[in-house]
Every structure is written in C-alpha cells, then in structure tokens.
Amino acid sequence: MPVDKETMENLSQVTRERDIYKLQVAKIQTGYEAKIKELSILKELGETLRLINDLDTRVFWENQLLVLKRSLSFENVTLVLFDHGNQLLDTVAMVGKQTVSEHRQTMEADATKKAFINKEPVVVTDNMVQIEAEAEESGGAILCLPILHNKNCIGILRFRRKETSGFDPNMIRFLSLVSDGIATGIILSRIYGQMIQEEKQRLNLSRFFSATVREKIIDTKENLRLGGERKYVTILFADLQGFTSLSEKIDHQTVVRILNLYFSCMTPIIFRHHGTLDKLMGDGMMAIFGAPLSRKDDPLRAVQTAIDMLQALNQFNEENRNKGWPTLTLTVGINSGEVVAGYIGSEDHMNYTVIGDAVNVAQRIQSVAGSNEILISGPVFNAIQAEMTNITDIIGLKKLPAQPLKGKEKEVEIYLVEVSKHK
Numbered sequence: 441m442p443v444d445k446e447t448m449e450n451l452s453q454v455t456r457e458r459d460i461y462k463l464q465v466a467k468i469q470t471g472y473e474a475k476i477k478e479l480s481i482l483k484e485l486g487e488t489l490r491l492i493n494d495l496d497t498r499v500f501w502e503n504q505l506l507v508l509k510r511s512l513s514f515e516n517v518t519l520v521l522f523d524h525g526n527q528l529l530d531t532v533a534m535v536g537k538q539t540v541s542e543h544r545q546t547m548e549a550d551a552t553k554k555a556f557i558n559k560e561p562v563v564v565t566d567n568m569v570q571i572e573a574e575a576e577e578s579g580g581a582i583l584c585l586p587i588l589h590n591k592n593c594i595g596i597l598r599f600r601r602k603e604t605s606g607f608d609p610n611m612i613r614f615l616s617l618v619s620d621g622i623a624t625g626i627i628l629s630r631i632y633g634q635m636i637q638e639e640k641q642r643l644n645l646s647r648f649f650s651a652t653v654r655e656k657i658i659d660t661k662e663n664l665r666l667g668g669e670r671k672y673v674t675i676l677f678a679d680l681q682g683f684t685s686l687s688e689k690i691d692h693q694t695v696v697r698i699l700n701l702y703f704s705c706m707t708p709i710i711f712r713h714h715g716t717l718d719k720l721m722g723d724g725m726m727a728i729f730g731a732p733l734s735r736k737d738d739p740l741r742a743v744q745t746a747i748d749m750l751q752a753l754n755q756f757n758e759e760n761r762n763k764g765w766p767t768l769t770l771t772v773g774i775n776s777g778e779v780v781a782g783y784i785g786s787e788d789h790m791n792y793t794v795i796g797d798a799v800n801v802a803q804r805i806q807s808v809a810g811s812n813e814i815l816i817s818g819p820v821f822n823a824i825q826a827e828m829t830n831i832t833d834i835i836g837l838k839k840l841p842a843q844p845l846k847g848k849e850k851e852v853e854i855y856l857v858e859v860s861k862h863k
Contacts, residue, residue: 497629501533504625508618509535512611514599515580520552521587521595521626529556529596536600548582552596555584559593561616563607583607585619589627597622668782668795673730674742674774674820675799676715677806678706678749680723681769687723690766698765699723705756709748713741718793726803728794731781739776739823740830746772746814747833747859753812754861773806775799775817804845805854815840818853833860 505517516536523530529552547564555562562584580602587595597619601607680702687695703720710717710727714735718726727745729738750770757767777798784793801817809815816824821837828834835858842851 497633498533500625500629502535504622505533505535508599508615512599513601515602516598516600518548518598519595519622520598522556522593529553548584548598548600551582551584552598555586555596556593559586559588561585561612563612581606583612583615585612585615587619587623587626589623594623594626668780668784670778671731671734671781671794672776672778673728673734673781673794673798674738674776674823675718675779675794675802676710676725676727676729676742676746677773677803678725678727678746679771679806681771681811683723683768686766694765698760698768701760702756702768705752706749709752710745713745713748715741715745716792719791726799728781731779731794732792737827737830739774739820740827742774743814743816743820743824743834743857744831746774746857747831750812750814750859751833769811771806771809771811772814773802773804773809773816774814774820775802775805776819776823777801800847801845801852804847805843805852808843808845808854814857814859816855816857818855821853821855834858835860 501519505519508514509517514536516534516538518534519532520529521532522528551562551564563581564584565581580600583599583601583606585597585599586593587597597615599607599615690698702723703725706725707717710725714729714733716728716731718728727742729735729742729745735741749772753768753770761767775798777796779794779796779798781794782792784791784795805815805817816837824831825837828837838856838858840854840856843854844851
C-alpha cells in the first residue's frame with residue numbers, strides 16, 4: 441500500500457522525537473549514575489575521615505587520595521599543603537604514577553603555584569605548554585584545585601589524567617566539593633595534632649610544675665626549648681636526715697617503698713604552693729619558687745611549703761609506725777637570689793632547672809640544718825619578716841650565729857624558722 445507524503449513526514453517526526461527522548465533518557469540516566477558515583481565517593485571519603493586520629497598522617501591522606509584515584513581513574517593524585525613555618529608548598533601525600541619528566545614537573549609546580557596564589561582551579565594540558573612527551577609519559581591534563589579554609593588557601597589538590605580533555609565543568613565542580621571535604625580533614629588533623637602535642641607537653645611539664653603553672657605555660661603557647669633567662673627566685677632544699685645510714689639496715693625493696701611514699705606525700709605540697717620541682721636527689725628534693733612564673737610572695741610560699749612538709753612528715757611517721765619503718769626527720773634550707781633558669785639537656789631529653797650561686801647557698805644552708813629544722817638566709821628573712829602573719833604554723837624567726845659556708849669567703853646570715861608542733 442503506497443504511503444503518502446504526509447504520512448512519511450509524520451513517521452519521520454515520530455522517529456526524531458523518539459530519538460530525542462532516548463537521548464534525554466540516556467542523558468538523565470548517565471547524570472543519575474554520575475550522581476550515584478559521586479555520592480558513593482563522598483561516602484567512602486567520609487568513612488576514611490573517621491580514621492584521622494588512628495593513622496599516621498601520611499597514611500591517612502594516601503588512603504583519601506587512593507579513593508579518588510581508584511574511583512575516577514586518575515593517573516596521579518597529590519596533596520600539597522602550605523607550610524607556614526617555612527613559607528613553602530610541601531607535598532604531604534601522593535598516589536599513582538610519579539612524574540619523572542622535568543618538563544612535566546615544572547608544569548605541575550607552576551600550575552600548583554598559580555592555583556594557590558589565585559585561589560582558583562587551574563587546568564593545564566600538554567598541548568598548552570608544548571612539552572615533548574617522553575616514552576614513559578604520554579600527554580594528558582592536570583587540574584590543580586585550591587583547598588580553602590576561612591577564605592585562605594591552605595593547600596592544593598592536584599589531579600593528573602591521561603586524556604587532555606579529562607576535566608569538564610561537572611568534574612571540576614565535584615572535585616571542588618571533595619576539596620572542601622579535604623579542607624575539613626586538614627583542620628581536624630591539625631587540631632588533633634595540636635591536642636597530642638599539648639598533651640605530650642602537659643605530661644612533660646607535670647614532672648616539674650603544678651597544674652596551675654603547667655596550664656599557664658601551655659596557654660602562653662611557648663614551646664619547650666633549650667636555653668635560659670636570668671630570674672630572681674627562691675630555692676628550697678629538703679633532705680631526709682641520716683636516711684642513707686638507715687637504709688643500710690633495711691632491705692632495698694622497703695627503702696624504695698618508703699622513698700616513693702615520701703616523695704608522693706611531699707611533691708603535692710610543693711605544687712600546692714605553686715613551686716617547681718627541680719629534681720629528686722636520692723632522698724633529697726630541690727624546689728624553686730619564681731621560675732618559670734614569678735610571684736611577689738615567692739619567699740613566703742617557699743617557707744610555707746617547708747612548714748607544711750614538716751607537718752606532713754610528722755603525719756607520715758605516725759601512719760607508718762606500725763609497719764616497723766624508721767622515724768624520718770627532715771632538714772630544710774631556703775635561699776633567694778638571682779639564677780639562670782631554663783631547659784638544659786638535649787632536644788630529646790631536657791630538664792627545667794636553675795643554675796647559680798644562690799642555689800649553692802641554699803644547699804649549704806640545708807646541710808647545716810638540724811633535725812626537723814628549717815633554716816633561711818638573710819634575703820629570705822628580709823622578704824618575709826613583715827608578712828609572717830600570712831604564714832600558717834609559724835611561731836617566729838630566730839637569728840642564729842652567722843655560718844661559714846663552703847665556697848663562701850664571708851659568713852652567711854642564717855635564721856631558724858620556729859614552727860608550732862601538731863600533736
């Protein structure tokens with residue numbers, strides 16, 4: 441049956457509409473599948489983000505980059521972060537084929553720098569820069585995406601594909617979303633790293649300083665570093681009188697138990713009065729008042745610490761008498777003067793301490809103290825005599841005959857701190 445012209449035109453119109461419809465359906469399906477793939481990638485990146493505190497930083501970022509390389513068939517994915525300390529862009533992680541061509545390396549470096557400065561995506565193809573592809577490196581395209589935080593560029597996410605037309609607007613839009621997620625990961629990583637660093641610093645500082653002093657040091661954002669500064673401080677030396685000879689009559693395990701319990705009893709007293717525990721020396725202790733943080737009443741707090749230590753020792757003896765432990769007695773010497781205070785040692789192991797003649801005088805004053813006596817120097821006496829009403833359990837200050845101390849040409853003024861006895 442012959443078909444007229446009008447029918448043929450109608451059939452052609454229907455065919456064209458059908459083809460257009462098929463193309464639209466295919467386009468919608470492709471777009472839908474692309475969206476599903478994008479959501480899948482974002483989901484996987486989010487899941488790896490939860491491991492940020494458990495993995496080494498480089499390993500964590502490599503895991504993130506591997507997700508992108510595997511899912512989107514990139515030849516190479518690189519994360520470059522800005523190092524504020526050295527003021528340079530530093531490659532922190534990379535997955536895929538490494539660039540060996542000097543021309544390609546220059547191209548990547550220039551594109552990275554341009555994206556960082558302009559805070560905008562940069563796409564570069566081999567044809568644009570006319571590089572001569574080496575046998576092991578065919579042509580391709582590079583995309584550099586800025587990683588932004590609070591409108592500041594903190595790094596670059598760089599992708600390389602073999603196809604010169606590998607980065608269409610939709611791809612750049614999606615990878616820009618990925619870049620925003622990477623920015624969140626970077627900030628979380630830095631916050632976690634800072635928390636770990638502060639915790640390590642706090643643990644190290646806890647060996648020497650009270651909690652109050654420790655937190656103030658951390659709040660000032662000053663890193664622990666070797667070096668010293670001149671400061672006027674008050675130094676306290678306390679020693680268990682005759683303990684060395686006593687320990688020869690006791691088994692070693694008991695000696696260790698006694699000392700551990702004794703130091704556990706005395707150290708909090710030093711910290712309670714904001715002192716710094718400089719060191720433990722056998723059965724002796726050295727504490728500083730006025731470093732690293734100075735207070736007007738440093739000498740007063742040192743004397744109060746010594747009195748509280750004597751009172752605590754009396755209680756210590758009472759509580760442990762039934763164990764058959766010997767009765768412990770304490771000798772204390774306190775002096776004030778100028779010293780050099782700071783961290784001494786190596787970068788791997790450092791201790792906070794003070795050095796100077798004032799330290800030697802304090803120790804020698806302690807060496808002439810009698811059983812359960814607190815002796816102070818003239819500078820300490822001058823600093824506290826008008827403030828004695830602010831010291832608990834003090835009866836008075838008794839001037840003793842000036843003492844010749846080893847290494848000192850002149851005799852040193854010494855005063856006995858008279859303390860009330862608790863029953």
